[in-house]
Amino acid sequence: MAKSLDRQTKGRKSLADELAEAVLEKNVRAAGRVLSLIDDRDPLAKAVLKRLYAHTGNAHIVGITGSAGAGKSTLIDCITTELRRRKKEVGILTVDPTSPFSGGALLGDRIRMRDHFLDQGVFIRSLATRGSHGGLSGAIYEAAQLLDAMGKEYILLETIGIGQDQVEVSRIAHTVLVIVTPESGDEIQAMKAGVLEIAHLLVINKADLAGTEELFLKLGDVGVPVFKTSATKSEGITALVDGIVEHRAELLAGANHKQRAVELSRNQLLELIQDALVLKIRKKMGESSVERWAQKIANRESDPYTAAETILGKLGF
Amino acid sequence: MAKSLDRQTKGRKSLADELAEAVLEKNVRAAGRVLSLIDDRDPLAKAVLKRLYAHTGNAHIVGITGSAGAGKSTLIDCITTELRRRKKEVGILTVDPTSPFSGGALLGDRIRMRDHFLDQGVFIRSLATRGSHGGLSGAIYEAAQLLDAMGKEYILLETIGIGQDQVEVSRIAHTVLVIVTPESGDEIQAMKAGVLEIAHLLVINKADLAGTEELFLKLGDVGVPVFKTSATKSEGITALVDGIVEHRAELLAGANHKQRAVELSRNQLLELIQDALVLKIRKKMGESSVERWAQKIANRESDPYTAAETILGKLGF
Numbered sequence: 226m227a228k229s230l231d232r233q234t235k236g237r238k239s240l241a242d243e244l245a246e247a248v249l250e251k252n253v254r255a256a257g258r259v260l261s262l263i264d265d266r267d268p269l270a271k272a273v274l275k276r277l278y279a280h281t282g283n284a285h286i287v288g289i290t291g292s293a294g295a296g297k298s299t300l301i302d303c304i305t306t307e308l309r310r311r312k313k314e315v316g317i318l319t320v321d322p323t324s325p326f327s328g329g330a331l332l333g334d335r336i337r338m339r340d341h342f343l344d345q346g347v348f349i350r351s352l353a354t355r356g357s358h359g360g361l362s363g364a365i366y367e368a369a370q371l372l373d374a375m376g377k378e379y380i381l382l383e384t385i386g387i388g389q390d391q392v393e394v395s396r397i398a399h400t401v402l403v404i405v406t407p408e409s410g411d412e413i414q415a416m417k418a419g420v421l422e423i424a425h426l427l428v429i430n431k432a433d434l435a436g437t438e439e440l441f442l443k444l445g446d447v448g449v450p451v452f453k454t455s456a457t458k459s460e461g462i463t464a465l466v467d468g469i470v471e472h473r474a475e476l477l478a479g480a481n482h483k484q485r486a487v488e489l490s491r492n493q494l495l496e497l498i499q500d501a502l503v504l505k506i507r508k509k510m511g512e513s514s515v516e517r518w519a520q521k522i523a524n525r526e527s528d529p530y531t532a533a534e535t536i537l538g539k540l541g542f
Numbered sequence: 543m544a545k546s547l548d549r550q551t552k553g554r555k556s557l558a559d560e561l562a563e564a565v566l567e568k569n570v571r572a573a574g575r576v577l578s579l580i581d582d583r584d585p586l587a588k589a590v591l592k593r594l595y596a597h598t599g600n601a602h603i604v605g606i607t608g609s610a611g612a613g614k615s616t617l618i619d620c621i622t623t624e625l626r627r628r629k630k631e632v633g634i635l636t637v638d639p640t641s642p643f644s645g646g647a648l649l650g651d652r653i654r655m656r657d658h659f660l661d662q663g664v665f666i667r668s669l670a671t672r673g674s675h676g677g678l679s680g681a682i683y684e685a686a687q688l689l690d691a692m693g694k695e696y697i698l699l700e701t702i703g704i705g706q707d708q709v710e711v712s713r714i715a716h717t718v719l720v721i722v723t724p725e726s727g728d729e730i731q732a733m734k735a736g737v738l739e740i741a742h743l744l745v746i747n748k749a750d751l752a753g754t755e756e757l758f759l760k761l762g763d764v765g766v767p768v769f770k771t772s773a774t775k776s777e778g779i780t781a782l783v784d785g786i787v788e789h790r791a792e793l794l795a796g797a798n799h800k801q802r803a804v805e806l807s808r809n810q811l812l813e814l815i816q817d818a819l820v821l822k823i824r825k826k827m828g829e830s831s832v833e834r835w836a837q838k839i840a841n842r843e844s845d846p847y848t849a850a851e852t853i854l855g856k857l858g859f
Contacts, residue, residue: 503812
């Protein structure tokens, strides 16, 4: 194998070096392993990503959101097929924060996706974000950087559910698709009050159902392009992918493009600093001291605010 | 007014003292103001909560979750009516993370809830959690503490959407209700893989619709009590509230009760420490330095991991 030969000529490499090189060589198993490390908040993940960072910044991240039953995964399947037809490499990340409880069986159920599992140009994984203290967005952002370094030009980021996850995804994604269906009904009102405002492109999926035209008219005033698709029939997909490609081109030509990259970098930097500080302080104060304070607070012998001040004071912060 | 007289005899009080006292006197406007401070992550909120902390620990927090269209708010309305009939004071918190984008118009649309707006025994507010860096759960937990100190015996915590929000709520709530409907269809499968596992009580709402018995049988193996309700017809509510009260009694009698309180206290303490540290370090390094690093990272002249290490090293952490 080239890798062991490599090792002999250049001397022993660190595991982080090896994983980073394998990812750059599009090794799927190595990428999967790094993704698991990210998901587990293993420090090794950061060491690998540090080495990959110079190779990132090329991927276009598409956030795909909408409530359960809107047909998100079928639509992602169709978009992937179309992007592959256009010779683009695709990464698919499913963010499923409920899977810490289940072990993440969801992805296995997606029969249609299985076609893509055999395609070397597509990388599919589910993120559980198990180490839950700290933002969801940090792990997603790192996972996207991994796929970016791996050469995936389009990264499709699917969230299970509406709410905080959507807001997080909208921070990271370049293009946000919000999927609705003629069945959505009451939801549209709620969406109009918030979720729709994170959308760059709006998709009415299941557009073969009754009520599509009515919904299309209703959504006429949202101020973003509205597409009609029927993912199960693979209809309307070419136009939608054209819409994504156009939005990407607009962004790259726009003045905000650079500022957005700086903003994401700032967030990631501050999150890394925060994580490192919390780790350090927990180590410094010791778990038994944390536990004693927690018990005092639970017994109402102290309050969390006084406790935090006291601890920070003692440690000289 | 008693308050100004108080001020004359005891000398000038801090605003935090005044707000805390007013909350303990069940002053709705003061409570609303503190809730806004929590939502805005204003440091004054912490000063007030510090003073209120000794008066907390009595409320039972009920998390209510399920997808849009399941009838959550109508059900909350019914549960509130039933709890009020039993002479319990009720707090209702709606967690709506999408409202930073909209200003939170949702709550105003809930016509049925308006009955309770006139009831002094019910306090209703929506949390937008605007200051988004840092966990959602911190703000919800603080809001629940405020209502707890205000004497609300039951706090109903509604989340908009499924996903990370649900997981956060399930950490804070004592009893988690997951609402499904006979319309849910495919969703149930997805739920079984995760969301159902956070449920203490399962509610089939819209139980007057076809498919209810089929769904009831399907859910027979989830291992938690399943209730059938029709919120629009106020049916099945007494049994559901009995179920909540029973679950509360079980928890209070159980061995885990104390340990859970310690756990929540530990989380809150660590979150407070984390927030304080991040604030401190941003101040210490200065915004212009943060910005310079962010630009270098965005230009791929550095990577976020090296940047974080360098900054922490320079600041002596």
